[in-house]
Amino acid sequence: MKTDNDLLLRTIKGEHTERPPVWLMRQAGRILPEYRALRQEAGTFKRLVETPALACEATLQPVDALGVDAAILFSDILVVPEAMGLPYEMQEKTGPWFPKVVADASDIEKLRPAELAADELQYVYDAIALIQRQLDGRVPLIGFCGAPWTIFAYMVEGKGSKTFSTAKGMLYRAPELAHRLLEHITATSIAYLKNQVSAGVQVVQLFDSWAGLLSPQQYREFSVPYLQQIAEAIQEVPKTIFAKGAWFALEDFGTLSFETVGLDWTIDPAWAKQQLGTQKILQGNLDPCQLYATPETVYQAAQQMVTSFGRGHIANLGHGVYPDTPLENVRAFVSGIKASSYAGF
Amino acid sequence: MKTDNDLLLRTIKGEHTERPPVWLMRQAGRILPEYRALRQEAGTFKRLVETPALACEATLQPVDALGVDAAILFSDILVVPEAMGLPYEMQEKTGPWFPKVVADASDIEKLRPAELAADELQYVYDAIALIQRQLDGRVPLIGFCGAPWTIFAYMVEGKGSKTFSTAKGMLYRAPELAHRLLEHITATSIAYLKNQVSAGVQVVQLFDSWAGLLSPQQYREFSVPYLQQIAEAIQEVPKTIFAKGAWFALEDFGTLSFETVGLDWTIDPAWAKQQLGTQKILQGNLDPCQLYATPETVYQAAQQMVTSFGRGHIANLGHGVYPDTPLENVRAFVSGIKASSYAGF
Numbered sequence: 001m002k003t004d005n006d007l008l009l010r011t012i013k014g015e016h017t018e019r020p021p022v023w024l025m026r027q028a029g030r031i032l033p034e035y036r037a038l039r040q041e042a043g044t045f046k047r048l049v050e051t052p053a054l055a056c057e058a059t060l061q062p063v064d065a066l067g068v069d070a071a072i073l074f075s076d077i078l079v080v081p082e083a084m085g086l087p088y089e090m091q092e093k094t095g096p097w098f099p100k101v102v103a104d105a106s107d108i109e110k111l112r113p114a115e116l117a118a119d120e121l122q123y124v125y126d127a128i129a130l131i132q133r134q135l136d137g138r139v140p141l142i143g144f145c146g147a148p149w150t151i152f153a154y155m156v157e158g159k160g161s162k163t164f165s166t167a168k169g170m171l172y173r174a175p176e177l178a179h180r181l182l183e184h185i186t187a188t189s190i191a192y193l194k195n196q197v198s199a200g201v202q203v204v205q206l207f208d209s210w211a212g213l214l215s216p217q218q219y220r221e222f223s224v225p226y227l228q229q230i231a232e233a234i235q236e237v238p239k240t241i242f243a244k245g246a247w248f249a250l251e252d253f254g255t256l257s258f259e260t261v262g263l264d265w266t267i268d269p270a271w272a273k274q275q276l277g278t279q280k281i282l283q284g285n286l287d288p289c290q291l292y293a294t295p296e297t298v299y300q301a302a303q304q305m306v307t308s309f310g311r312g313h314i315a316n317l318g319h320g321v322y323p324d325t326p327l328e329n330v331r332a333f334v335s336g337i338k339a340s341s342y343a344g345f
Numbered sequence: 346m347k348t349d350n351d352l353l354l355r356t357i358k359g360e361h362t363e364r365p366p367v368w369l370m371r372q373a374g375r376i377l378p379e380y381r382a383l384r385q386e387a388g389t390f391k392r393l394v395e396t397p398a399l400a401c402e403a404t405l406q407p408v409d410a411l412g413v414d415a416a417i418l419f420s421d422i423l424v425v426p427e428a429m430g431l432p433y434e435m436q437e438k439t440g441p442w443f444p445k446v447v448a449d450a451s452d453i454e455k456l457r458p459a460e461l462a463a464d465e466l467q468y469v470y471d472a473i474a475l476i477q478r479q480l481d482g483r484v485p486l487i488g489f490c491g492a493p494w495t496i497f498a499y500m501v502e503g504k505g506s507k508t509f510s511t512a513k514g515m516l517y518r519a520p521e522l523a524h525r526l527l528e529h530i531t532a533t534s535i536a537y538l539k540n541q542v543s544a545g546v547q548v549v550q551l552f553d554s555w556a557g558l559l560s561p562q563q564y565r566e567f568s569v570p571y572l573q574q575i576a577e578a579i580q581e582v583p584k585t586i587f588a589k590g591a592w593f594a595l596e597d598f599g600t601l602s603f604e605t606v607g608l609d610w611t612i613d614p615a616w617a618k619q620q621l622g623t624q625k626i627l628q629g630n631l632d633p634c635q636l637y638a639t640p641e642t643v644y645q646a647a648q649q650m651v652t653s654f655g656r657g658h659i660a661n662l663g664h665g666v667y668p669d670t671p672l673e674n675v676r677a678f679v680s681g682i683k684a685s686s687y688a689g690f
Binding site: 162163165168169171172173212214215216218245247248265266268287288289290292293294297319322324 | 507508510513514516517518557559560561563590592593610611613632633634635637638639642664667669
């Protein structure tokens with residue numbers, strides 16, 4: 001697959017590039033007026049996710065509108081639990097909601113086997129193929145899925161939560177049951193990512209959105225081994241782990257088979273490098289709230305970030321861009337990075 | 346003020362005690378059936394907070410029912426913004442909501458001056474006096490307030506939030522305005538805590554519930570200096586800082602005038618001691634979700650925690666006890682600690 005702008009891929013390979021590549025988590029979304037129009041046209045969020053032509057359009061919008069160095073598939077991490085047998089509803093005000101959850105062993109037995117579950121997501125693979133045709137090699141396409149612990153959290157809790165105390169409770173109450181479900185999610189995620197790769201994604205990212213809710217010991221027992229199973233299974237493309245709030249896991253991440261580690265805004269890049277110990281590419285990590293300031297301030301902050309990370313860095317935010325971020329500030333962030341240079345390094 | 350069980354006070358002074366004292370954040374609350382009855386009798390949460398006889402009863406319930414080594418005033422951190430001029434409503438499903446918020450300089454000018462704001466909270470001081478009469482020296486009474494950044498977050502955001510992006514946005518957009526509001530909150534908190542001490546509290550705790558949302562640099566600029574102002578102003582009683590998610594601030598906390606540092610469940614006690622550098626009493630930090638397991642497991646986990654902290658420790662959870670925690674497991678936590686001993690240390 002030829003890629004005209006292969007800055008992202010060269011950076012991940014450890015090549016000396018002229019500047020860091022830049023993209024934003026949740027760049028395909030409400031910050032763009034054309035996304036809001038598309039979302040309205042689609043009627044529901046799920047229709048947007050499940051219709052390849054619409055998901056393709058949402059994916060390409062930021063590439064055209066912002067000039068970012070990568071496209072990321074427009075989708076949702078919750079398509080995996082749905083494919084496994086727990087459909088979700090996306091409620092406008094309160095977020096995701098699952099009418100059925102996993103509470104005991106019999107609920108796990110009712111779930112679809114991994115390969116069959118992955119087969120349910122043909123609409124995603126169709127979207128990827130369509131995106132690649134329309135991208136026509138302009139920038140690389142990133143695929144993704146949720147990390148097993150985060151998907152587990154939704155499947156047990158049944159909705160978003162500040163504490164995910166029901167899901168965490170299962171780890172303490174029934175650790176063997178929890179491991180069984182995590183294994184099932186892991187197998188499904190591997191099959192799903194392999195299909196994404198076959199369909200055309202060139203990098204994959206795992207989102208462990210609720211990593212920070214676990215204690216370090218729990219994270220080491222209930223998340224890290226499953227992350228590594230996925231990283232080892234996906235040899236075809238480079239892999240990124242973004243585990244929000246998991247400052248305590250960086251030392252572990254240094255030993256895993258991910259090429260890139262995403263950082264949230266609480267993590268200092270020098271400290272991260274020291275914790276990781278090994279040579280990893282870092283991704284992140286400007287505070288999304290920095291983008292509420294003026295375009296001038298955002299531009300400067302973006303350039304300061306480039307300096308503080310040094311080489312081996314993919315410029316991004318430390319979390320998904322917030323939907324009410326002024327578009328001119330998103331542009332200032334991208335311009336700040338694109339105007340930066342490693343010439344002086 | 347004589348206190349029969351002064352284990353908490355002796356521990357904070359650094360004396361060699363027989364075991365750690367134990368209490369639970371949010372022990373006066375929904376875990377107790379007698380609290381749920383009282384809450385229903387009161388009609389609204391605010392009536393419970395604002396009626397000294399009812400707040401007194403809620404405060405004493407866990408002392409009687411659980412045999413903890415400290416009472417903590419039943420109240421809410423949001424009484425401070427209300428006293429400053431921003432009334433709050435407590436909505437059953439969605440939590441706190443402020444009809445008025447601080448958006449600009451004129452909103453700050455309209456707030457009540459610190460001393461006058463503190464005077465608005467006579468019902469709290471009346472509750473404290475009543476509690477001390479009824480406690481009759483059984484255990485020490487802990488007072489509290491929110492840390493300035495956390496109170497700021499509510500006053501600007503106007504409600505609970507996963508990101509508090511409006512409040513954080515102000516730190517980037519209008520840092521001088523933010524500092525002005527933080528100074529005002531700090532002055533009010535000092536006046537409020539001094540009145541609490543005059544009324545009879547023997548220890549005070551600051552809750553920086555939204556500490557973990559800030560970057561380390563922001564925390565150092567917008568939270569730490571105000572925490573220290575409060576710690577320096579309150580010389581009469583020992584002070585505890587509990588800043589949830591602020592793993593990155595422990596090194597700073599080592600330099601502040603708080604005797605005790607509360608830890609959430611993500612923090613390893615040995616690591617905390619190393620970060621703090623100086624001799625601080627530590628408080629915490631069992632994962633509240635551990636209390637969803639069996640009583641036997643909870644009992645063991647409580648005892649393991651005592652061992653892992655060693656001396657200079659106040660046993661507690663790493664967050665407020667969750668309302669759906671089985672009461673027998675709360676009891677197992679308290680018994681596990683009370684049966685522990687430093688004899689072998």
